[in-house]
Amino acid sequence: xxxxxxxRRWLWLYALVLLLYASLATWWVYFFFNQADWIxxxxxxxxxxxxxxxxxxxxxxxxxxxxMFLMESGFLFLLLAGSAVFVLRALRRERxxxxxxxxxxxxxxxxxxxxxxxxxxYVESLQLGxxxxxxxxxxxxxxxxxxxxxxxxxxxxxxxxxxxxRGLAVHPEPLDLGAYVRQGFERLLALHGAAGATLLLDAxxxxxxxxxxxxxxxxxxxLVSNGVKYGGSPARVEVGVRAHxxxxxxxxxxxxxxxxxxxxxxxxxxxxxxxxxxVRRRPGVGLGLFIVHELARLxxxxxxxxDGLPGGxxxxxxxxxxxxxxxx
Amino acid sequence: xSARLVVVEDEAHLAEVISDNLRLEGWEVSLAGDGAAAxxxxxxxxxxxxxxxxxxxxLDGFAVCQTLRAEGNQVPILFLTAKSGVGDRLRGLELGxxxxxxxxxxxxxxxxRVRAILRRAEWLRSPSTAGDVLRLxxxxxxxxxxxxxxxxxxxxxxxxEVLILxxxxxxxxxxxxxxxxxxxxxxxxxxxxxxxxxNFIVRLRRxxxxxxxxxxxxxxxxxxxxxxxx
Numbered sequence: 001x002x003x004x005x006x007x008r009r010w011l012w013l014y015a016l017v018l019l020l021y022a023s024l025a026t027w028w029v030y031f032f033f034n035q036a037d038w039i040x041x042x043x044x045x046x047x048x049x050x051x052x053x054x055x056x057x058x059x060x061x062x063x064x065x066x067x068m069f070l071m072e073s074g075f076l077f078l079l080l081a082g083s084a085v086f087v088l089r090a091l092r093r094e095r096x097x098x099x100x101x102x103x104x105x106x107x108x109x110x111x112x113x114x115x116x117x118x119x120x121x122y123v124e125s126l127q128l129g130x131x132x133x134x135x136x137x138x139x140x141x142x143x144x145x146x147x148x149x150x151x152x153x154x155x156x157x158x159x160x161x162x163x164x165x166r167g168l169a170v171h172p173e174p175l176d177l178g179a180y181v182r183q184g185f186e187r188l189l190a191l192h193g194a195a196g197a198t199l200l201l202d203a204x205x206x207x208x209x210x211x212x213x214x215x216x217x218x219x220x221x222x223l224v225s226n227g228v229k230y231g232g233s234p235a236r237v238e239v240g241v242r243a244h245x246x247x248x249x250x251x252x253x254x255x256x257x258x259x260x261x262x263x264x265x266x267x268x269x270x271x272x273x274x275x276x277x278x279v280r281r282r283p284g285v286g287l288g289l290f291i292v293h294e295l296a297r298l299x300x301x302x303x304x305x306x307d308g309l310p311g312g313x314x315x316x317x318x319x320x321x322x323x324x325x326x327x328x
Numbered sequence: 329x330s331a332r333l334v335v336v337e338d339e340a341h342l343a344e345v346i347s348d349n350l351r352l353e354g355w356e357v358s359l360a361g362d363g364a365a366a367x368x369x370x371x372x373x374x375x376x377x378x379x380x381x382x383x384x385x386x387l388d389g390f391a392v393c394q395t396l397r398a399e400g401n402q403v404p405i406l407f408l409t410a411k412s413g414v415g416d417r418l419r420g421l422e423l424g425x426x427x428x429x430x431x432x433x434x435x436x437x438x439x440x441r442v443r444a445i446l447r448r449a450e451w452l453r454s455p456s457t458a459g460d461v462l463r464l465x466x467x468x469x470x471x472x473x474x475x476x477x478x479x480x481x482x483x484x485x486x487x488x489e490v491l492i493l494x495x496x497x498x499x500x501x502x503x504x505x506x507x508x509x510x511x512x513x514x515x516x517x518x519x520x521x522x523x524x525x526x527n528f529i530v531r532l533r534r535x536x537x538x539x540x541x542x543x544x545x546x547x548x549x550x551x552x553x554x555x556x557x558x
Contacts, residue, residue, distance in 0.1 A: 125348070
C-alpha cells in the first residue's frame with residue numbers, strides 16, 4: 001500500500017513535468033516562428049536597412065529552426081508520454097498483485113484455521129465429556145482428518161516456497177506416455193472415484209515421448225484433481241493421450257463452469273486461485289497449475305488452455321516432446 | 329421453549345461439532361451449507377440466533393447479514409470466521425452482526441456467547457420490570473413507543489437511548505456499570521468503547537433533565553457507571 005501511494009505521487013510529478021515541458025515547448029515554437037519579424041522590426045527601428053531578399057532569408061532560417069525544434073520537442077514529448085503509459089501499466093499490475101496477495105493470505109488463513117478450529121472443538125468436546133460414547137470414535141477420526149488436512153496444507157505451502165527459491169528439475173527419458181498414463185490411471189480412479197467423480201481415459205495407441213515419469217505423475221495428479229475440484233458436481237473428467245506432430249500431448253478436460261473470467265495470463269502463476277476468496281472456496285493454496293506449467297516448460301513443452309468448450313468446461317493440454325525430437 | 333439456532337457453515341466437520349454441542353445445551357439446531365440456503369432457512373424458521381460463517385460458497389456471510397437486515401429481519405447474528413482482522417470484525421458488526429468469534433475458538437466461549445446473545449434478546453422482548461413508563465420529574469418516557477413527553481413537547485428517542493434508560497430504571501438507586509450497560513444494550517464486550525455510553529448519557533440529560541449540568545435524575549458515579557434516581 002505504502003509503495004503504491006509513493007508510485008502515485010511520482011506519477012503526478014511526472015504529469016506535472018510533462019505539462020511544464022509541453023507549455024515551454026509551445027512557447028519556444030511560437031518564439032522561433034516569430035523570431036524573424038522581431039529581428040526585422042528591431043533593426044529597422046534602430047535605423048538599419050534590410051532589403052526584402054535579406055528579410056526573406058531571415059524568415060526562411062527562422063522557420064526552419066522552428067520546424068526542427070517542433071519535431072525534436074514533439075519526439076521528446078512522445079517519449080515522455082510513452083514512458084508515462086508504461087509507468088501507469090506497471091502501477092495497475094502492482095495493484096493486481098497486491099489484491100492477489102491479499103486473496104492468497106485470505107485463502108491460506110482459511111485453509112490453516114478451519115481444520116485447527118474443528119480439530120480443537122472435537123478434542124475439547126471429548127475432554128469436557130460432551131460426546132456420547134457411540135460418537136467418540138467418530139470424533140477422534142474427524143479430528144485426525146483435520147490434522148492431516150492441516151499437514152497437507154503446510155507441506156504444500158513449504159513446497160511452494162522451495163519451488164520458488166530453487167525451481168524444479170526434470171530427468172526426461174524415453175517413455176510410452178499412453179501406456180504410462182494407463183498404468184497410473186487405476187490410482188487416480190481409486191482416489192477420486194470414492195468422492196463421486198467420474199474419470200474417463202482415452203489413450204488407445206502408444207505415444208512415444210521424452211518425459212520424466214515422476215513429472216508426468218505430478219502433472220496428471222494436479223490437472224485431474226483440479227478438474228475434480230472445479231468440474232462441477234458430480235465431476236466428470238476426461239483424460240486423453242495422443243501423438244500430435246512433434247509433440248506427445250496429455251489433455252485433461254472437465255465439464256465445470258469454466259474459467260469464469262479468471263485472469264488467463266496469470267493462471268499459471270504461483271498462489272493464484274480461481275475466483276474471489278470469500279465466496280469461492282476450494283481446498284488448495286494455488287500451486288497446482290504453476291507446477292504443471294513449470295514441469296512442461298522444463299521438458300521444453302508448454303500448456304495450452306481451451307475454455308468455453310461445447311458442453312461447457314475447460315481443457316488443459318500439456319505438450320511434451322515426442323521421442324526422437326530434440327529440444328533445448 | 330428451547331431456543332432455535334441456525335448454524336451456517338460449509339465445513340462439514342465444523343458444522344457437525346458445533347451443532348452437536350449446541351444441541352447438548354438443549355437448543356434446536358438447523359444447518360445451512362451456503363449463503364443462499366442460510367437465507368432460505370432463516371426466512372422459513374424465524375430462529376432466535378444465526379451462527380454465520382463469513383467465507384461461504386456462492387454468497388458470503390456478510391452479504392447474507394446485509395440481505396437479512398435490508399429485509400428488516402433483526403434476528404441476532406453471531407459471526408464465526410477464520411477472518412479475524414480488526415477490519416473484518418468491524419465490518420461484520422457495522423453490517424448489523426451482534427457478535428464476532430474468530431476461528432479457532434474455545435468451545436466454552438462459543439456457548440457462553442450464544443447464551444449471552446439469547447439472554448439479551450430475551451431481555452429485549454420481555455416487558456421491563458420497571459414498568460412501561462418511566463417518570464423523571466416533568467418528563468415521562470414510554471419504553472414501548474420510544475417516546476418522551478416533557479410538558480407538551482413530544483420527543484422521539486432512539487432504541488439505544490431507551491434501552492440505556494431501561495437498563496438504569498430496572499435498578500433504581502443502584503450503580504449500573506458501563507460494562508454492564510454495554511453488555512445488555514450492545515451485547516458484546518468492549519465494542520463500542522465505554523466512551524460511547526458517556527455520549528449517550530450526555531444527550532439523555534440534555535433531553536430529560538431540567539438542568540443538564542446539575543443532573544437530578546441521571547447521576548455519574550465516578551470511575552464506575554451511572555445511577556438513576558427517579
